[in-house]
Amino acid sequence: MEFVSTRGNVGKIGFIDAFMMGLGNDGGLLVPHEIPVVSAETLQKWQELDYQELVLAIFSLYTNGEIPEQDLKELVYASYSTFRDPAVTPVRKLKDDLYLLELFHGPTFAFKDIALQFMGQLYTYVAAKQNKKIHILGATSGDTGASAIEGVKGKDGIKICILHPHGKVSKVQELQMTTIQDDNVLNLSVDGNFDDCQRMIKDLFADLDFKAANQLAAINSINFVRIMAQTVYYFYAYFQVAKQTGAKRVSFSVPTGNFGDIFAGYLAKRMGLPVGKLILATNENNILERFVLDGLYKPGDFRMTYSPSMDIQVASNFERYLYYVLGENAEQTRTLMEQFKSAGEITISGEALANVQADLSAYGVQGQECLNTIKQYEAATGYLLDPHSACGVAAADKCSSEGEITVSLATAHPAKFNEAIELCGIEQQFPEQISALFEKPQRQTRVDGSLQSIVRELEAFYNGK
Known part of the structure; x- marks a missing residue:
């Protein structure tokens, strides 16, 4: 397996080099030169694997043997040793044709x-x-920062800086990031929204001199390893549902803002997983819904919603998907992304748009509908959805095909978004780990939304000043 850039100016590189490069040096995103396709016989064998074994089977298709088998096994088992459910990503039945993939046990x-x-x-x-x-x-729009920090806090040889939009994440998300006291962690609370933070991250990675001088590595889903790891739970969910129901094909409803999670589902389908529909669930920041419906990719007015992790207008992984929609035409992808940078919009039509609409359905869940979904399912089933997962369930209810089972992705524990849960008139019990956050001191640096301010803080942090 070798990796190339969506913009065509990064030669074929290996897995570790792709991991360390993060954003392609030509400004594009790294993708497999050829997507590995899994046979029906292999899928049958994989159905009997536990989660960690499945991770190893899928990762081995991408890692080129660059990591010795025993080393990779140790990395994988260490990664999932802290998860609270032995299944890592268990599947729960909500109703006859709707299952929930719980992704919040880390x-x-x-x-x-x-x-x-x-x-x-x-x-x-x-x-x-x-x-x-x-x-x-x-x-981060809320969750990436805490997860990334948790993965590397206190580790030798590593420093991590996370930008989050000031006042635009939930209180629990903020506390999870800013109560970490390790000296290798810097939290920057940035005046602006997530798109502003993400744009500056991409600008810094595109500055190859700055990237090299400061030994930058990417943790956002611009890094293909994020996508690779997320692909696993689509396979795992399918296998669990197929065992329970005998289903030959399963659809997925995916709450998404940055297009990474649903792109992982698209990759799984391209690898041979029997996926029916991929339902793209958004909120009021519904640029991706508009793209699926009419081919126009154009940011609108930013809105704060009950599902803040999806409050994103410019989706990092959109370029990866565009590359495949355009038949892996790197030149055309580069032209359209340059057009987006200069004109602020992209339009596709004809065969390309038909390809998108064959791959995806989309539904933008409005605020009250999100809250109503939380209340409806809590009353009917006793299951409490967080607002992002509620968007996925609402979209599944709206877009699922009759007679086909849909798995909706539950992307966060409701305790992370109690602001929305309280508006539903529901009192929830916080897990002990989250309750304890409110007693801890915070450490973060607030900065204005200028790139110069970010660079100043980064250089001081990286150089130990």
Whole structure:
């Protein structure tokens, strides 16, 4: 397996080099040169694997043997040793045709743990093997930051800086990031929204001199390893539902803002998983819904919602998907992304749009509908959804095909978003780990939304000043 850039100007590189490069040096995103396709016989064998065994089977298709088998096994088992459910990502039945894939049993109670606990282990492994310092830089709309920090806090050879939009994450998300006291962690609370934070991250990675001088490494889903790790639970969920129901094909409803989680589902389908529909669930920041419906990709007015981790207008992984929609045409992808940078919008039509609509359904869940879904399912089933998971369930109810089973992704524990739960008139019991956060001191630095301010803080942090 070799990796190339969606913009065509990064030669075929290996797995570790792709992991460490993060964002392609040409500004594009790294993708497999060829997506591995799994046979029906292999799928049948994989159905009997536990979660960690399945991770190893899928990762082996991408790692090129660059990590010795025993080392990879140790990394994987260490990554999932802290998860509270032995299944790692258990599947629950909500009703006859709707299942819930619980992705929040990791240390920070969010789906990001599934990829980022492994990435933390892998960065630590590379730092030790190559005797190098690694400076991780990322932006978060709430969950990525806490998961990434949890994966590398206190680790030798690694420093991590996370940008989050000031006042635009939930209180629990903020506390999970800012109560960490390890000296290798810096939290920057940035005036602006997540798109501003993400744009500055991409600008810094695109500055190849700055990237090299400061040994930057990516933790956001611009790093393909994030996608690779998330692909696993689509296979795992399918196998669990197929065993329970005998279903030959399963659809997935995915709450998404940055397009990474649903792209992982798309990758799984391209690898041979029998996926029916991929339902893209958004909120009022519904640029992706508009793209699926009419081919226009254009940011609108930013809105704060009850599902803040999805309050994103410019989706990092959109370029990966566009590359495949355009038939892996790197030149055309590069042209359209340059057009987006200059004109602020992209339009596709004809065969390309038909391809999108064959791959995806989409539904934007409005605020009150999100809250109503939480109340409805809690009353009917006793199951409490967080607002992001509620968007996924609402979209599944709206878009699922009759007679086909849909698995909706539960991306976070409701305790992380009690602001929305309280509006539903529901009192929930916090897990002990989350309750304890409110007693801990916080440590963060507030900065204005300028790139110069970010650079100043980063250089001081990385150089130990």
